[in-house]
Amino acid sequence: MILTAQELPVTDEPQPSAIPTTDEELLRRFRSGDRAALGTLAERHERELVGLAIGIIGGPAQRDTALEAVQETWLRVIRSAHTFKGESTVKTWLYRIAINAARDARARAARLVNAPDVSHEDVSEVADTADRVGPLRTAVDQLSDDQRLVVLLCYHRSLTHPQAAEVLGIPLGTLKSRLHAALTALRAALAQEVRS
Amino acid sequence: MKTIPTDNVMGADANDPLAADLCEVTTDRGPETRLWERALAQHDSEMIERRSMSVFTRLRRPLPRRLMAAAAVLVLGVLAVTVMVSSLREEERLTTAASVHKESDINYQSVGHLSDVRGRVNLAASRVPASIPAKGDAFDTDIATPADFGDRLGRLAAPAADAARSVIRKATLELDTPDVRAAFAKAQMVIRPDLGEFIEGSSLNGESKHAIAQITFRFAVSRMDTALNELRTLGTVSSETASGDDVTAQVVDLDARLRNERRVEQEVLALLESRKDAPLKEILDLRDKLAELRQNIEQLQGRKDNLARQVSLATVLLIIRPIDAPPESQLTPIGAYFAQQFRDAWRSGTRTLADALAWLTRLLVGGLPVWFGLSVIVLVFRRLLRRAAANSPEARWSRPAGTPTQPA
Numbered sequence: 001m002i003l004t005a006q007e008l009p010v011t012d013e014p015q016p017s018a019i020p021t022t023d024e025e026l027l028r029r030f031r032s033g034d035r036a037a038l039g040t041l042a043e044r045h046e047r048e049l050v051g052l053a054i055g056i057i058g059g060p061a062q063r064d065t066a067l068e069a070v071q072e073t074w075l076r077v078i079r080s081a082h083t084f085k086g087e088s089t090v091k092t093w094l095y096r097i098a099i100n101a102a103r104d105a106r107a108r109a110a111r112l113v114n115a116p117d118v119s120h121e122d123v124s125e126v127a128d129t130a131d132r133v134g135p136l137r138t139a140v141d142q143l144s145d146d147q148r149l150v151v152l153l154c155y156h157r158s159l160t161h162p163q164a165a166e167v168l169g170i171p172l173g174t175l176k177s178r179l180h181a182a183l184t185a186l187r188a189a190l191a192q193e194v195r196s
Numbered sequence: 197m198k199t200i201p202t203d204n205v206m207g208a209d210a211n212d213p214l215a216a217d218l219c220e221v222t223t224d225r226g227p228e229t230r231l232w233e234r235a236l237a238q239h240d241s242e243m244i245e246r247r248s249m250s251v252f253t254r255l256r257r258p259l260p261r262r263l264m265a266a267a268a269v270l271v272l273g274v275l276a277v278t279v280m281v282s283s284l285r286e287e288e289r290l291t292t293a294a295s296v297h298k299e300s301d302i303n304y305q306s307v308g309h310l311s312d313v314r315g316r317v318n319l320a321a322s323r324v325p326a327s328i329p330a331k332g333d334a335f336d337t338d339i340a341t342p343a344d345f346g347d348r349l350g351r352l353a354a355p356a357a358d359a360a361r362s363v364i365r366k367a368t369l370e371l372d373t374p375d376v377r378a379a380f381a382k383a384q385m386v387i388r389p390d391l392g393e394f395i396e397g398s399s400l401n402g403e404s405k406h407a408i409a410q411i412t413f414r415f416a417v418s419r420m421d422t423a424l425n426e427l428r429t430l431g432t433v434s435s436e437t438a439s440g441d442d443v444t445a446q447v448v449d450l451d452a453r454l455r456n457e458r459r460v461e462q463e464v465l466a467l468l469e470s471r472k473d474a475p476l477k478e479i480l481d482l483r484d485k486l487a488e489l490r491q492n493i494e495q496l497q498g499r500k501d502n503l504a505r506q507v508s509l510a511t512v513l514l515i516i517r518p519i520d521a522p523p524e525s526q527l528t529p530i531g532a533y534f535a536q537q538f539r540d541a542w543r544s545g546t547r548t549l550a551d552a553l554a555w556l557t558r559l560l561v562g563g564l565p566v567w568f569g570l571s572v573i574v575l576v577f578r579r580l581l582r583r584a585a586a587n588s589p590e591a592r593w594s595r596p597a598g599t600p601t602q603p604a
Contacts, residue, residue: 035236038232038236039230039232039233041232042230042231042232046229046230046231046232047224047228047229050224050226050229050231051222051223051224052222054222054223054224055221055222060225060226063224063226066224067229067231070229070231071231071234071235071238072235073235074231074232074234074235074236075235075238075239077235078235078236078239079239133217133220133221136214136217136218136221137221140218140221151218152218152221152222155215155218155219155221155222156219156222157219157222157223183214186214187214190214
């Protein structure tokens with residue numbers, strides 16, 4: 001028997017579900033009072049969101065800040081779940097919220113760590129020394145804001161290019177052109193670093 | 197193993213070390229987290245805190261910015277409209293007064309005298325007698341003179357012939373004059389408010405050849421002939437009628453009935469006084485009779501007062517027409533009548549349209565400062581709304597990633 005949203009038990013623990021449900025269905029159930037649905041949704045996306053937040057904020061050294069950003073993401077989801085209109089997928093909606101939360105956390109961390117006018121590059125430089133991809137991360141941080149987000153989203157393992165374009169709110173062609181420019185700049189920066 | 201998007205247009209496929217490293221940039225290698233649980237707990241605590249917030253604390257919170265801005269705009273709008281409407285009315289009143297003054301000035305200059313007429317014209321319409329006889333005891337004496345006016349009108353030394361009679365005098369005077377408006381204004385100067393005279397009604401309609409003015413005067417009887425003579429000088433007399441309604445008999449009759457009723461009233465009062473031990477029914481009957489008598493006395497007194505007012509103030513109707521006025525009440529064929537009606541309707545319609553356009557122009561041009569202020573307020577309000585909407589949590593969180601946030 002399939003329980004309706006009102007009949008579902010209200011519990012903090014995610015309930016195992018034999019029937020795979022969509023993100024939209026999980027969000028609808030959460031809005032109806034099923035807190036476990038949020039857990040299921042989080043199981044699907046939380047690790048990817050943490051990874052993206054780490055990429056945006058500056059590396060594994062900033063993982064705590066990234067975790068705060070993702071927690072803030074879930075808090076915003078809880079607060080504004082009733083405002084979700086279904087104009088986009090829940091996944092892209094989650095990523096939008098997560099990106100904005102990560103950017104806020106990054107700016108907040110920059111203000112706390114350094115002078116008020118600290119740049120993004122300073123944060124990443126302070127953040128990561130033992131990171132294997134540290135030089136690449138530094139090069140990514142030197143990109144413009146638009147290009148950096150395009151690179152991070154396009155090479156994020158759970159997003160396709162159309163989904164990345166939807167998250168950024170830009171056409172797919174714009175995304176590809178930005179990605180092309182970003183990779184060109186990235187290769188040039190890496191080559192420059194190798195030569196130096 | 198990371199999965200690189202297969203539709204990567206840059207050729208950075210899985211064999212590309214750069215692509216693999218870029219995937220690594222957004223990969224979390226840390227322990228598993230359950231951040232959503234913390235978020236739920238935080239949200240629950242916030243809700244509990246919000247519910248426990250006292251009513252007083254909620255009231256102390258400032259009103260939402262949107263509400264305050266809306267209230268401010270509403271108040272300013274109402275003020276602006278009020279000021280604008282009042283200013284337009286004042287302007288219209290001044291314009292009308294100025295046009296009347298202008299016309300009057302021209303007319304008076306053509307007449308060549310009465311330098312202070314303009315100011316008096318404005319007062320003429322509102323003139324009322326300083327005192328209208330409220331209780332005419334004129335007939336308390338054998339001679340039917342307006343005794344309530346005694347102190348004032350009695351000094352006028354009414355003609356002996358009229359003193360013996362009570363006559364309601366009426367007269368109609370029709371004048372032809374080249375300038376109706378000037379004559380209209382000057383005619384109103386004839387009355388003497390200090391003697392209780394007043395203008396009962398006046399009207400001035402039409403322009404130029406179609407102008408016609410009517411004034412109904414109430415002159416003191418003793419001064420009626422003098423006033424008529426003054427009015428005759430304002431133009432050429434085309435018609436003059438006078439009539440007198442002798443109400444002496446009515447006055448005498450009223451006076452007699454009144455005296456009789458009062459005498460009976462005294463008798464009933466004396467009877468009541470002398471029969472205090474009479475049966476209650478008789479006393480009540482006497483009281484009813486007394487009430488009836490007093491009602492009759494009041495009615496008779498009112499009629500007598502009314503007659504006294506009519507006798508003491510003669511009524512003069514003055515009609516002023518232009519010299520070349522078209523004959524009135526001329527029967528016209530149906531075609532001419534229709535054409536005339538059509539012309540009148542067309543003239544009226546165009547006049548209304550012109551008035552409406554003029555009013556709109558005044559509203560637009562005269563209210564420019566108000567419009568400008570309102571526009572600024574609306575723009576600022578819209579900007580505040582947009583900024584508030586852009587900075588609202590829902591909008592900010594759901595904004596496409598990479599969109600710069602607006603400064604708070």
